[in-house]
Amino acid sequence: MNTALSPAAPAQSPALRAFAAQWQSRPADALWPVREKALQRFLKLGLPTTHDETWRYTNLRSLAAQSFVDAPRKSRSDIDPEQPLSLLGRTEPSVSLLVVNGHPVMPAAGSLPDGIEICSLRELAGLDPDTLRRFLEPLSDADQQRWALLNTALFLDGLYLKITGTVSVPLLILHVAAGDGADDISYPRIVIDAAPGSSATIFEHHVAQGEHTPLNNSNTHIALGRGARLEHYRVYSTGAGATHLDSLVVRQDQDSHCKQFTIALGGGLVRASLEVRLDKPGASLDSYSLLVGHGDRHVDCVNIVTHGAPNTRSTQTARAIAGDVSRVIFNSKVIVDAGAVNAQSQQSCRGLLMSPTAEIDTRPQLEIHADEVKCAHGATIGRLDPDMLFYMLSRGLDRDTAQSLLVYAFLADVLTGMSVASARASIENALIAQLPDSQTLQKFR
Amino acid sequence: MLKITDLSARVAGKDILKGVNLEVGAGEVHAIMGPNGSGKSTLAQVLAGREDYEITGGTVTFDGQDLLAMRAEERARAGFFLGFQYPVEIPGVNNVYLLKAALNAKRRAAGEPEVDAYEFLALIRQKMKIMQMSEAFLTRGVNEGFSGGEKKRNEVLQMLVLEPKLAVLDETDSGLDIDALKVVSAGVNTLRDPKRAVVLVTHYQRLLDYIAPDRVHVLSGGRILKSGDASLAQELERRGYDWVSESQVA
Ligand SMILES: Nc1ncnc2c1ncn2[C@@H]1O[C@H](COP(=O)(O)OP(=O)(O)O)[C@@H](O)[C@H]1O
Ligand SMILES: [Mg+2]
16 A cells, blocks of 8 residues: 655545545555656646647546546456457467456466567566666656656556567557446556567557547657567547556667557547657557547547667658547657758658548647757648549449548558558448448459 | 520629530531630539539430439430549549449449449550550549540540530640640541540641531631531631631721
């Protein structure tokens, strides 16, 4: 049991009081000081309001009144196997790991492919707290990462993945959110520690089961060693009632390469942050975001990429679609530190409005403190091109089919970046299912 | 086949077509010529069902149906085809998929089964041979990165696959070198039969050397000012459009 909080940080709203109460129930292990610091900082910052720069578009006020409790720990048998959960086709050789409400279901020994070792965070905290501690420190801009702070303080368990070599099959982490009540919250946490020269493809797929989907405050921390290569996907496929506050942090060593996909297909409110540090020469990042809003969904994506060393390279490609009364936000920022000469960065965001009541907000930003850099950014938001639409109608296509084809084409830049064919196919399937006239569209593939 | 009576249309508050009358019978080829800005493309787009144009008067019947009451896609399925003056590029939408979808839409509307993949590929290969197009076009996006001439060939290819009853080809000859012109003309000529009709919108007599028209019309200022047989095209080539406008005023 932890000691009570100092009175300097009075918990005001029911939500903050609940977080403080959860803290009381956390084990006092070796990581306690780091975690307490994170909690103190979170409580001091409080819940974000729309006055906070990076929360301008996302109002979380309604959360303040909730008295959150930990979502239940569940086992494999509590999960409905009938529901198609896998993102990867059955034919694709892959390994999947199940995480329910943040609690990993550990696989049988020997079931993992070469080049990867895993351990639960609870176990790691006991065995090797120093290793884990390295992944708990927040990156530069902790105010942005306040949900990461809360996760750091309150996560109960999670997965530590050590990539030691070349992992030949994709690894799927299936996050299932399955709550028992309306005030459930979960703190899934994943650490991916890629050794120098290793390579892997890892999916994190977020799905929900049952009536109550816990508030999902998830966090993933990736560290790429020298020359390591990682293709990482995070895919949100939860239902319309789900709230997802997800933080992803990537720290890259020399000549490492990360290809990152953030794909929002579901969820009622999704806030996805990505913070990348290219700290050593030659590190490179290609990030792709595919953000789909319909109904009254709210998708808010924030990327911050810091070039902290010479000859680093980053691209950010975002495609946002918003229909009905949905709102999609994509804000990206590239910071080039002093000394990061020859840094190259590119930010491209395109938004497609499918209804007059939908909204897309995007703002690429650049903050350059070095000379001799090549940084480009562009953002466009528009509607379907009437000339293209008319051309297809004039060939006899249904309006729905024509529109869907154009939407699909609009997303191509992101989809073609995906290396795993079956994942691409199922992501396309999921996308297409959300478009009008999905049946005809299926035949196009 | 097509009967246009007193057709008027405006766009962006500007009257463009001011009472067009034109009748095209089955088996006929008509040419519409006229100076730039006279309304030729507007006429073609209005016939195809583009909604930006407001019809302010007149009627059009196509194959006995009220064309203006039909939506663009219905017109296409009923056998109307427009070859665009400026075919749009649609990156990411595969050229062949579009064609297949178009053909199937038409077949469905006619109560016919959809074309099977193998049959379709054979069909398209045969038509591509006529148009002297390389297999590379199969995999590309619609008109994506095509040269001007390639786009025009692609329009005619689509026409050959869809086998429309009435094709309106808007300056399909513009920007073609002589070899391409021959190919495009040959393509159009394969479609000539007693049950179909073609309307060629063109600036140049030279296309008409390869596709002999039954009638030639001069559209100017939103009206058909003069109609005649093939010799009218030659006369226009010699004397220019001013001659028509002047002789009309006189
Ligand atoms: N969408 C439009 N908006 C405004 N003006 C248009 C539009 N389309 C055509 N026009 C005008 O209508 C006139 C006729 O154009 P068009 O039909 O393209 O002529 P043509 O094909 O005979 O060269 C021109 O003055 C043109 O500027
Ligand atoms: Mg024209």
